[in-house]
Amino acid sequence: MGSKPSGSAGFQNANNLETPVVFNQAGATVKAIMKGTSISNNSSSYNNNNQRKIVKTLNGYLHTVYESMGHVWYERSIDNGSTWTLMNNAKPISGISGKSPSGSIDSQDNDYFFLVYQEEEPTTTLTERAIVVSRIKYTGEITYNEVVSTLVSTSTVLDCEPVISSSKDDYLVVYKVMNSTSGQNDGLYYYLYTRAANPNIFNYSSFGLVQQTTAVSVHPSLVSLNITHTPSDYHIVWQQGSTSGSSSIKYTKMVWNGQTMSFLYYSEPSSTSGYASNFNPSIAITLNRP
Numbered sequence: 001m002g003s004k005p006s007g008s009a010g011f012q013n014a015n016n017l018e019t020p021v022v023f024n025q026a027g028a029t030v031k032a033i034m035k036g037t038s039i040s041n042n043s044s045s046y047n048n049n050n051q052r053k054i055v056k057t058l059n060g061y062l063h064t065v066y067e068s069m070g071h072v073w074y075e076r077s078i079d080n081g082s083t084w085t086l087m088n089n090a091k092p093i094s095g096i097s098g099k100s101p102s103g104s105i106d107s108q109d110n111d112y113f114f115l116v117y118q119e120e121e122p123t124t125t126l127t128e129r130a131i132v133v134s135r136i137k138y139t140g141e142i143t144y145n146e147v148v149s150t151l152v153s154t155s156t157v158l159d160c161e162p163v164i165s166s167s168k169d170d171y172l173v174v175y176k177v178m179n180s181t182s183g184q185n186d187g188l189y190y191y192l193y194t195r196a197a198n199p200n201i202f203n204y205s206s207f208g209l210v211q212q213t214t215a216v217s218v219h220p221s222l223v224s225l226n227i228t229h230t231p232s233d234y235h236i237v238w239q240q241g242s243t244s245g246s247s248s249i250k251y252t253k254m255v256w257n258g259q260t261m262s263f264l265y266y267s268e269p270s271s272t273s274g275y276a277s278n279f280n281p282s283i284a285i286t287l288n289r290p
Helices: none
Strands: 009-011 021-023 054-056 062-068 071-075 101-103 110-121 127-138 142-153 163-166 170-177 189-194 203-211 217-226 230-243 246-256 261-271
Touching: 054 101, 062 101, 062 110, 071 110, 101 163, 101 203, 110 163, 110 170, 127 246, 142 170, 142 189, 163 217, 170 203, 170 217, 170 230, 170 246, 189 217
Parallel strands: none
Antiparallel strands: 009 021, 054 062, 062 071, 101 110, 110 127, 127 142, 163 170, 170 189, 189 203, 217 230, 230 246, 246 261
């Protein structure tokens, strides 16, 4: 990619891999901005390990998403991670800006995966944040793009930490809300979208606060258990802070029966045991149990 004053310079053969630069004005300058594979200017790009940054589609391809230069990037490997290729024509997935991406395999069609990330557009006094979901085929084709939530917050540095998981009939997104101007309570919120007859169309079905979450509920991790039929079972864990500075790990099961969302089996898997602070939980499915 390149950045230059309009009309000051150009390429002799813009479509060639190598070509001379032609300067059209005296004193013109050209600034080159290069993006390499598996490189980020953000040392924390993979730090929030509580949610998936790499997924594998049915054909064995690996797909990774990460943040760099204030945008979300997508790379693919067809040789089990030995080499990687920048996808989306070597352009970022996000538009205005983007951060905190995470992915989930499409449980109905493992040739596809879901990507969720946070996109921001600063205004004069507030920051408008969009939680964006894309459905991507193993070939790199983006077949679905949806802004599942737009919220305005008085916090200019809020990381919503969006996470996503898919069942056979729907997908669920969970993200953090703080200092909202819409009257929402601080905490973790969810959006559920249900698959239509066309696999690339999803309809909004349910929205709300994840029960038992508050302003100090952070770092959610999400997984789906039931991928064969309704009801859809989702399992979520998160880090819960306290006024004393310590933290604990909380868990609840979310069940969507096609009409309502239920919250079951709320528990605290870890608090006083182990280290003084419990942080960055993650969750996975094994032998049909979370």
